[in-house]
Amino acid sequence: MWTLVGRGWGCARALAPRATGAALLVAPGPRSAPTLGAAPESWATDRLYSSAEFKEKLDMSRFPVENIRNFSIVAHVDHGKSTLADRLLELTGTIDKTKNNKQVLDKLQVERERGITVKAQTASLFYNCEGKQYLLNLIDTPGHVDFSYEVSRSLSACQGVLLVVDANEGIQAQTVANFFLAFEAQLSVIPVINKIDLKNADPERVENQIEKVFDIPSDECIKISAKLGTNVESVLQAIIERIPPPKVHRKNPLRALVFDSTFDQYRGVIANVALFDGVVSKGDKIVSAHTQKTYEVNEVGVLNPNEQPTHKLYAGQVGYLIAGMKDVTEAQIGDTLCLHKQPVEPLPGFKSAKPMVFAGMYPLDQSEYNNLKSAIEKLTLNDSSVTVHRDSSLALGAGWRLGFLGLLHMEVFNQRLEQEYNASVILTTPTVPYKAVLSSSKLIKARRAVQKNMIFIDQNRVMLKYLFPLNEIVVDFYDSLKSLSSGYASFDYEDAGYQTAELVKMDILLNGNTVEELVTVVHKDKAHSIGKAICERLKDSLPRQLFEIAIQAAIGSKIIARETVKAYRKNVLAKCYGGDITRKMKLLKRQAEGKKKLRKIGNVEVPKDAFIKVLKTQSSK
Numbered sequence: 001m002w003t004l005v006g007r008g009w010g011c012a013r014a015l016a017p018r019a020t021g022a023a024l025l026v027a028p029g030p031r032s033a034p035t036l037g038a039a040p041e042s043w044a045t046d047r048l049y050s051s052a053e054f055k056e057k058l059d060m061s062r063f064p065v066e067n068i069r070n071f072s073i074v075a076h077v078d079h080g081k082s083t084l085a086d087r088l089l090e091l092t093g094t095i096d097k098t099k100n101n102k103q104v105l106d107k108l109q110v111e112r113e114r115g116i117t118v119k120a121q122t123a124s125l126f127y128n129c130e131g132k133q134y135l136l137n138l139i140d141t142p143g144h145v146d147f148s149y150e151v152s153r154s155l156s157a158c159q160g161v162l163l164v165v166d167a168n169e170g171i172q173a174q175t176v177a178n179f180f181l182a183f184e185a186q187l188s189v190i191p192v193i194n195k196i197d198l199k200n201a202d203p204e205r206v207e208n209q210i211e212k213v214f215d216i217p218s219d220e221c222i223k224i225s226a227k228l229g230t231n232v233e234s235v236l237q238a239i240i241e242r243i244p245p246p247k248v249h250r251k252n253p254l255r256a257l258v259f260d261s262t263f264d265q266y267r268g269v270i271a272n273v274a275l276f277d278g279v280v281s282k283g284d285k286i287v288s289a290h291t292q293k294t295y296e297v298n299e300v301g302v303l304n305p306n307e308q309p310t311h312k313l314y315a316g317q318v319g320y321l322i323a324g325m326k327d328v329t330e331a332q333i334g335d336t337l338c339l340h341k342q343p344v345e346p347l348p349g350f351k352s353a354k355p356m357v358f359a360g361m362y363p364l365d366q367s368e369y370n371n372l373k374s375a376i377e378k379l380t381l382n383d384s385s386v387t388v389h390r391d392s393s394l395a396l397g398a399g400w401r402l403g404f405l406g407l408l409h410m411e412v413f414n415q416r417l418e419q420e421y422n423a424s425v426i427l428t429t430p431t432v433p434y435k436a437v438l439s440s441s442k443l444i445k446a447r448r449a450v451q452k453n454m455i456f457i458d459q460n461r462v463m464l465k466y467l468f469p470l471n472e473i474v475v476d477f478y479d480s481l482k483s484l485s486s487g488y489a490s491f492d493y494e495d496a497g498y499q500t501a502e503l504v505k506m507d508i509l510l511n512g513n514t515v516e517e518l519v520t521v522v523h524k525d526k527a528h529s530i531g532k533a534i535c536e537r538l539k540d541s542l543p544r545q546l547f548e549i550a551i552q553a554a555i556g557s558k559i560i561a562r563e564t565v566k567a568y569r570k571n572v573l574a575k576c577y578g579g580d581i582t583r584k585m586k587l588l589k590r591q592a593e594g595k596k597k598l599r600k601i602g603n604v605e606v607p608k609d610a611f612i613k614v615l616k617t618q619s620s621k
C-alpha cells in the first residue's frame, strides 16, 4: 500500500480507494404529540439559590425524581436557542438579570468570536413552582449541521426538547433534522416560536407549518420573544407540565452515562454524567465499563452552569464527576460508570460520528509533535466527533489525518487548538492511501462516480447509491450536497475497496520550490482546472513581497498552470522620518511578530491561512 507524497511522480496507474455513497433526500413524516395542560395562575420564579446560601444548602436529595426535568434546546442555526437559555437562567435566578447577558452559555472564545454555539452546554436550574422545588437540567445545543453530533449525544440525557423556530424564517433544515432526532429518541417536543417581536414575524404561518410538517397541534406552540423576554415564563411552565420526569431507580446500583467530557490540566478528566440508576457520592469507588479501571470519586456536582460541588448525585440528575482520570484515553464518551463490585449492564453508548471532510494536520516544527499530539487528544475528548489517524509525509514528517463533520467544523477545531492549547499547526489537503504500480504506458481508463441504484423509500424520500472515488468526497462533497439540497439531503458511505484509476501527482511550486502541504493526487482530467484554481487562490492569498513570485502547478516537469505575484516593498519605517529609534524598534518588532504567522517556502513567506483557503478551492473544483 502506498501513500503518494513527495516528488518525482508523473502519470501513474494507481489503485485508488473508492466508497459507495448514498444520498438520502428526506421530507418529514407525521407523528403524534403530547397535549398541553392548563397554566397555573400564579407562576413564581425562584431567586432563593442565587446567593451564598445556595452553596451551603445545595443538597440534591431534596429533588425527588418527579421534580426533575431534563431537556435540550434544539433549533436551526441562529433561531435563538442561546438567547432563550439566557432568559431561562435569569427567570430562575441562576444569573442576575443584566443587559450584558448575551448567550452566556457560549463560553468558548471561538463561540464568542463567531457568534455561534459549537459545544453543548449544561446548566442546572432551580425553580420554585407552587411550593414545589424543581430541578431543571437544561442543555443548550449548537444549531449548525457540522455540530449535530453534540445534539444527538445531549438528547441521551433528556426526556424532552424545546424545538425553537424563528417566527420569520419558519421551519428550516436543522429544525427538521433535530425534530426527528428527538422523535426517534421518543422525547417530548415543545415547539417554541421565537422572535415574535420582529417586524416580519408571522407566527401563525409558522404554527401552521409545525402542525403540517410535525403533526403537532398549533395550540401547543408557545410564541415568545427570547430577546425581550416576552412570554418566556410559559416555556418554564410547559417544561414542568409536558416533559415527563426521568424513568430511573434510585435503589438500584449506580449506572451513570458519560455523555460529554473535558480535560482540566490540574484535575484531569471532568466527565458530564446522567444518572440512570443509583446514587454516586464523593469518596465512592467506581469502575469504567469501557476500561474496567477503578477510580475514587474526588468530586461530584452540578453545572449551574459553572461547577458547583454537591457531594452526591442521584438517579435522574445530570451533573459532573471528577475521579482522578489523568489520561484522556480513560474517559470515553458513551462509557457507563458503576460502583466497584456492583457491576451493571452497560448503557448503549453512542454511535460514532461519520467524518465527511478530511485534512492532514502536522506540527509547524517536528519538535512540537508530542505537544500537538497531547493537545489533539485533549480537544478530541471534548469534541468526540473528530476522527484521528496517524499519518506521515516525507516533507512534513509525522502528523495525523483528521476527519470532520464539515468545513466549518474543521476551521473551528483548528481555531480551538490555537486558542485553547496554543498549538500552531499546518493543515494540508488530505491524503488517502493508494495502491500504485508505476507505469509510463499501460494506462487504464479511470472510473468516475457510477450510479448503482435508486430506491424510493416513501412518497417523500429517495435513496441514490453511487460508486465514488474516495478522493472525490473527502473534502467538501457533504457540504455541497447540503447546500444544493438546502440541507434536506443526507449522506452516508461505505468502503468499496480499491479500483484502478488514472491519477497524477500534482505539485504546487513557489519560485520553483515545492509547497509540500499542497502536493496532491488528482484525477488526470481534473488536474488542469484544479491546478489553475489553486494558483489563482494562492495569488490572492500571498502578500506581495520584495521580489516577484511565480506560482506554478506542475505534473512531473510539465507546468500546467501559472500565476505571478508582482514585487512590492513594504517599508514599515517609511513614515518614520527623523531618528525616533524607539518608534522604529516598535514597528520592526510588530513586523517580526507578523512574520511568525508566516511559513517560509524557499524565499517566499506564506500566511498560514492560505493553506485553508486553497483547501477550499480544491474542494469546489
Ligand SMILES: Nc1nc2c(ncn2[C@@H]2O[C@H](COP(=O)(O)OP(=O)(O)OP(=O)(O)O)[C@@H](O)[C@H]2O)c(=O)[nH]1
Binding pocket: 075, 076, 077, 078, 079, 080, 081, 082, 083, 084, 103, 115, 116, 117, 118, 141, 142, 143, 144, 194, 195, 196, 197, 198, 224, 225, 226, 227, 228
Ligand atoms: N429580534 C429578536 N432577535 C433574537 C431573538 N432571539 C434571539 N435573537 C437574535 O438572534 C441571533 C441568534 O441568537 P442565538 O441565541 O445566538 O441563536 P442560536 O440558535 O443559539 O445560535 P446557534 O447556537 O449558533 O445556532 C442573535 O443575534 C440574537 O440576538 C428574539 O426573540 N428577537
